[in-house]
Amino acid sequence: MKLSQFKFDLPDSLIATTPSDQRDEARLMVLDRNTGAIEHKIFKDVINYFDEKDVMILNNTKVFPARMYGNKEKTGATIEVFLLRELNKELRLWDVLVDPARKIRVGNKLYFGDNDLLVAEVVDNTTSRGRTIRFLFDGTNEEFRRNIEILGETPLPKYIKRKATAEDKERYQTIFAKNEGAVAAPTAGMHFSRELMKRLELKGVEFAEVTLHVGLGTFRAVEVEDLTKHKMDSEQFIIDQPTADMVNNALDEKRKICAVGTTSMRAVESAVSAGKKLKPANDWTSKFIFPPYEFSIANSMITNFHTPESTLLMMISAFGGYESVMNAYEVAVKEKYRFYSYGDAMLII
Numbered sequence: 001m002k003l004s005q006f007k008f009d010l011p012d013s014l015i016a017t018t019p020s021d022q023r024d025e026a027r028l029m030v031l032d033r034n035t036g037a038i039e040h041k042i043f044k045d046v047i048n049y050f051d052e053k054d055v056m057i058l059n060n061t062k063v064f065p066a067r068m069y070g071n072k073e074k075t076g077a078t079i080e081v082f083l084l085r086e087l088n089k090e091l092r093l094w095d096v097l098v099d100p101a102r103k104i105r106v107g108n109k110l111y112f113g114d115n116d117l118l119v120a121e122v123v124d125n126t127t128s129r130g131r132t133i134r135f136l137f138d139g140t141n142e143e144f145r146r147n148i149e150i151l152g153e154t155p156l157p158k159y160i161k162r163k164a165t166a167e168d169k170e171r172y173q174t175i176f177a178k179n180e181g182a183v184a185a186p187t188a189g190m191h192f193s194r195e196l197m198k199r200l201e202l203k204g205v206e207f208a209e210v211t212l213h214v215g216l217g218t219f220r221a222v223e224v225e226d227l228t229k230h231k232m233d234s235e236q237f238i239i240d241q242p243t244a245d246m247v248n249n250a251l252d253e254k255r256k257i258c259a260v261g262t263t264s265m266r267a268v269e270s271a272v273s274a275g276k277k278l279k280p281a282n283d284w285t286s287k288f289i290f291p292p293y294e295f296s297i298a299n300s301m302i303t304n305f306h307t308p309e310s311t312l313l314m315m316i317s318a319f320g321g322y323e324s325v326m327n328a329y330e331v332a333v334k335e336k337y338r339f340y341s342y343g344d345a346m347l348i349i
Helices: 043-049 141-151 166-171 187-191 194-203 241-252 262-269 311-320 322-334
Strands: 027-031 038-042 055-059 061-063 067-072 078-088 093-099 109-112 118-125 130-135 179-182 206-212 235-239 257-260 281-285 300-304 345-348
Touching: 027 043, 027 322, 038 043, 043 194, 043 345, 055 241, 055 262, 078 109, 078 130, 118 141, 187 262, 187 300, 194 206, 206 241, 206 262, 235 262, 241 257, 257 262, 262 300, 262 311, 300 311, 311 322, 311 345, 322 345
Parallel strands: 027 345, 055 206, 055 257, 061 179, 257 300
Antiparallel strands: 027 038, 067 078, 067 109, 078 093, 093 130, 109 118, 118 130, 206 235, 235 281, 300 345
């Protein structure tokens, strides 16, 4: 398929910049991928579509406060430093993006916080905006992490043109987040409240956790018309044996298996055995899913509404059927559903 086939008109007014008042009260569109039929619900109604021993696959990655602001030595110029991933815990080496990049060269020092709570030195150029920095810090790992928490901001996507707030620190995160490492949230999971999780649990729905540390590549634009030529950024994912066992049991019993979010779907589709079962893994994936594609594990999914020409829209079109999904998006725009990270949800069954 071609990039231009995933274009649609999305008014700026439908891009959500704040979360819904309550996690589980965002709107929910339900799409039947066999018939194309559409229902309009509230997210907490999702419980009505699952039964005892059905499995929901949740991404338990945790977003860390990756956006920091420091000052360059001598000039005092303010520099945004976006922490991408830790390369070496002992040496405190990090892969980062800097802005404005033209001002930052190897050897420069950056100072963060009052009384220079943290100091970093630029040790390498990686891309036009990418740098490797080394934090010059002698304390413990716990003290270092505490300082990152103090200095860092919730890494809201750039299209949200406002400062992150205390509310964002809680809401731009799932309630089941535990394994720190993401710089963007697995947003479909943010609709689950504790009350809804408890109700699902009482109904007998099982939760299988995977970890996929979401990177900035989730927002990267596709710049080639021929989708076979697009390369995805690599992201780390972990699937343990208990999760594989739970999902495989559900497969054997022909239960409903729901991937909560494109990140959960990407993780499980990156760990399929020759026998079309889920296998444990601790690896990196650069898997790009677009139509046509045969899915092996999940037979339903929950996702947010995505932007035109995004890799996320391409994945759900592969799962829900290109024509059905593009028609559903036309309906979503007409019905004024909210799009993107803080937007409304879709259940594809």
